[in-house]
Every structure is written in C-alpha cells, then in structure tokens.
Amino acid sequence: xxxxxxxxxxxxxxxxxxxxxxxxxxxxxxxxxxxxxxxxxxxxxxxxxxxxxxxxxxxxxxxxxxxxxxxxxxxxxxxxxxxxxxxxxxxxxxxxxxxxxxxxx
Numbered sequence: 001x002x003x004x005x006x007x008x009x010x011x012x013x014x015x016x017x018x019x020x021x022x023x024x025x026x027x028x029x030x031x032x033x034x035x036x037x038x039x040x041x042x043x044x045x046x047x048x049x050x051x052x053x054x055x056x057x058x059x060x061x062x063x064x065x066x067x068x069x070x071x072x073x074x075x076x077x078x079x080x081x082x083x084x085x086x087x088x089x090x091x092x093x094x095x096x097x098x099x100x101x102x103x104x105x
Contacts, residue, residue, distance in 0.1 A: 003028055005035050010042035017050040020058030029061055036069060044069055049080035049102075059092050066098050077101055 001024040004015040014032055036044065046062060048054075062078070069076050080102040081089060089095050 001028065003031055007039055007041065012036065012039055012041035012044045013047055014044060015047040015050060019053040020051060020061060021053065021055045022057040025057040025061045029064065032061075032065055033068070036065070036072075036074070040072070041074060043075040043077075046076070046078045047080055048078055048085050049082065051081070051085055054085055054088050056092075059088065059094060062098070063094065 001016060001018045001020065004017065006013045006015070012035065014035070016028065020028065044065075046065075051058075066076050077099040078089065078094075078101070081100065086095075086100070086103055089100060094100075
C-alpha cells in the first residue's frame with residue numbers, strides 16, 4: 001500500500017494504491033494526517049481509483065480523517081471508487097456522510 005499526494009491550489013488529493021486493511025491503516029493514517037496538517041488545504045479528495053480492497057479498518061481510516069478535517073473546517077469527498085469499493089462504501093452508509101463523485105457504473 002502506498003499513498004500518493006498532490007496539491008493544486010487549495011485542493012489536496014490523497015490517492016491510496018492497493019489494499020487498505022488493518023495491516024496498513026496506522027501508517028497510512030499518520031502519513032495522511034501529517035500531510036493535512038502541513039498543507040492545511042480547504043478541500044481534500046480521496047481518489048480511490050487505484051484502491052483494490054478496503055475492509056472496516058479502511059472505512060474507519062476514511063471516517064476518522066473526515067471527522068478530523070471537518071473539525072478544521074476542511075471539506076472532504078471521495079472520488080472515483082471502483083465498483084467493489086463503492087459497494088463497501090454504500091453498505092456501510094459512508095456515502096450518506098461523505099460526498100462521493102465519479103462512481104463507476
């Protein structure tokens with residue numbers, strides 16, 4: 001699992017690649033939090049187009065970041081989830097909490 005970051009103006013794109021599971025979440029969380037606090041963007045987009053698997057730890061990672069950035073006044077959205085990832089997001093009800101864009105059909 002790797003996470004790539006890119007910043008364009010006030011948008012921080014967080015792009016995890018591969019699997020987001022309990023083996024990876026602590027390290028990923030620390031890396032993402034450090035980037036958020038060092039750049040303080042106005043908006044964050046989690047680009048899930050290259051995420052191949054996500055378990056409940058991955059959902060917890062996303063929801064935890066959402067709560068953290070919301071407290072800082074930063075907007076967050078999920079973009080480009082594949083069909084499998086979107087199914088997990090929907091089953092967990094995360095799409096009712098966090099805006100999802102670019103859904104594969």
